[in-house]
Amino acid sequence: MLTLTGSRISSFCDGFTRRSFLQVGGLFIGGMSLPRLLKAETLPSEPTASKGSSAHRGVIMIYMPGGPPHQDMYDLKPDAPVEVRGEFDPISTSVNGIQISELMPRLAQRMERFSIIRSLVGSDGAHASTLCVTGAPYGNKIQGGAPHFGSLVSAVHGPTHRAVPAVADLSEIMQHSPYNVGGPGFLGSAHQPFRPDGETRANMQPNENLLPRLNDRRALLTSFDRFRHESDIRRRMGGFETHVEQALDVLTSSRVMQALDLDREDPKVRARYGTDDDKILPYSNLGYRALVSRFLVARRLIEAGVRCVTVSFADFDWHGANFVHARKVLPVFDQGITALVDDLHDRGLSNEVSVVAWGEFGRTPRINPAGGRDHWPQVSCALLAGGAMKTGQVIGSTNRLAESAQTRPVHYGEVLATLYHNLGIDLDKTTVRDPAGRPRYLIDSHRPIPELVG
Numbered sequence: 001m002l003t004l005t006g007s008r009i010s011s012f013c014d015g016f017t018r019r020s021f022l023q024v025g026g027l028f029i030g031g032m033s034l035p036r037l038l039k040a041e042t043l044p045s046e047p048t049a050s051k052g053s054s055a056h057r058g059v060i061m062i063y064m065p066g067g068p069p070h071q072d073m074y075d076l077k078p079d080a081p082v083e084v085r086g087e088f089d090p091i092s093t094s095v096n097g098i099q100i101s102e103l104m105p106r107l108a109q110r111m112e113r114f115s116i117i118r119s120l121v122g123s124d125g126a127h128a129s130t131l132c133v134t135g136a137p138y139g140n141k142i143q144g145g146a147p148h149f150g151s152l153v154s155a156v157h158g159p160t161h162r163a164v165p166a167v168a169d170l171s172e173i174m175q176h177s178p179y180n181v182g183g184p185g186f187l188g189s190a191h192q193p194f195r196p197d198g199e200t201r202a203n204m205q206p207n208e209n210l211l212p213r214l215n216d217r218r219a220l221l222t223s224f225d226r227f228r229h230e231s232d233i234r235r236r237m238g239g240f241e242t243h244v245e246q247a248l249d250v251l252t253s254s255r256v257m258q259a260l261d262l263d264r265e266d267p268k269v270r271a272r273y274g275t276d277d278d279k280i281l282p283y284s285n286l287g288y289r290a291l292v293s294r295f296l297v298a299r300r301l302i303e304a305g306v307r308c309v310t311v312s313f314a315d316f317d318w319h320g321a322n323f324v325h326a327r328k329v330l331p332v333f334d335q336g337i338t339a340l341v342d343d344l345h346d347r348g349l350s351n352e353v354s355v356v357a358w359g360e361f362g363r364t365p366r367i368n369p370a371g372g373r374d375h376w377p378q379v380s381c382a383l384l385a386g387g388a389m390k391t392g393q394v395i396g397s398t399n400r401l402a403e404s405a406q407t408r409p410v411h412y413g414e415v416l417a418t419l420y421h422n423l424g425i426d427l428d429k430t431t432v433r434d435p436a437g438r439p440r441y442l443i444d445s446h447r448p449i450p451e452l453v454g
Helices: 034-038 105-109 130-134 149-157 198-203 208-215 217-228 232-237 244-252 255-260 267-273 293-304 322-346 412-422
Strands: 003-005 021-023 058-063 090-092 099-101 114-121 167-169 308-312 353-358 380-386 393-395 405-407 431-433 439-441
Touching (some): 058 130, 058 149, 058 412, 105 322, 114 405, 114 412, 149 167, 149 308, 149 412, 149 431, 255 293, 267 322, 293 322, 322 380, 353 412
Parallel strands (some): 058 308, 058 353, 114 393
Antiparallel strands (some): 003 021, 090 099, 353 380
């Protein structure tokens, strides 16, 4: 929070001491420390787009921790042996020739707005979000750490507005720590994903005792002017007075806080997303809830100016009771993901905002004695929409038992390259500097998926 502290050696009539200082070091907007934000003088303070539109391109990534079962979602094998095919039947979709699980009827009705990858390969087998979020394997030896894809976008494009983060993470804090979405890696705290909960959210709200002064910003500026010449902080920072007004713009900006406030959303739109389920799994209290409201918050943050948002959803590590859990989780996901994509279409954002939903690997074709499916890094799946991509298609196929990619294997890196492409980034020319000062491409070797963007 914004606080003023200091000794009481000498004080002004308004109560401020000569050695008081503005404590803003803990305030992070989009991972950018406040001093860095305040130097972004060329950034607009308000968006240029009209209401209900976006002045920039964006990405919403839904991370499905644990590895979603591809053969129970998008790649059913009804003719496989009973120990492989599972309990669910395929249903036809709005696109002729494409079938998906009966547990996702809303997606089936809107298949023309989605693309499915059935032949996703390149998993390192790690039970972690790293591959999805950074493109690097878990435990990579990259000096400083592999950056969150949104942090790379932040480094390349910067924020859209000076009081809005470039990248945000709405994911839950999950008990299995490798699931938790990573940070900026070697790019440093300037590109840390903004987490609008806990201490970070509290830091966005000024202390109640200062609200009257924040409402009278000129009076507060006058008070700062009266002590700044004797402040040690002032001497270290230099030029502090030129940025005070911008500091208050950040603190008093309502853009991000309004985006997080779902009470401001049309109740009919909120209802389309469905209801959050805090107890959808026996262990949901460990950070694995089905929070479809965060899909909606992601859309609102994109509209507020955020470029990239990551969201976690439930858990799919179903070594036991795979079909019991799927009957609960997949319908909630079905409603949430289709509401999000419908919402983007209705608001004219389907060309600007890309959506991807995926996990770190697939599940074993053979059902185990506990009625579950185990880890299967050989092949997985992904669902994509928006971003002006070519939709209404399936890319790739697996063999008869969904064991391996039979046609058109698609690497995780190709999906990330596609997202960068959709954000207008030229992967052949764009680099960032690593800790040694060397230029580093955002993603090595892989290029956008031609079936989607060609």
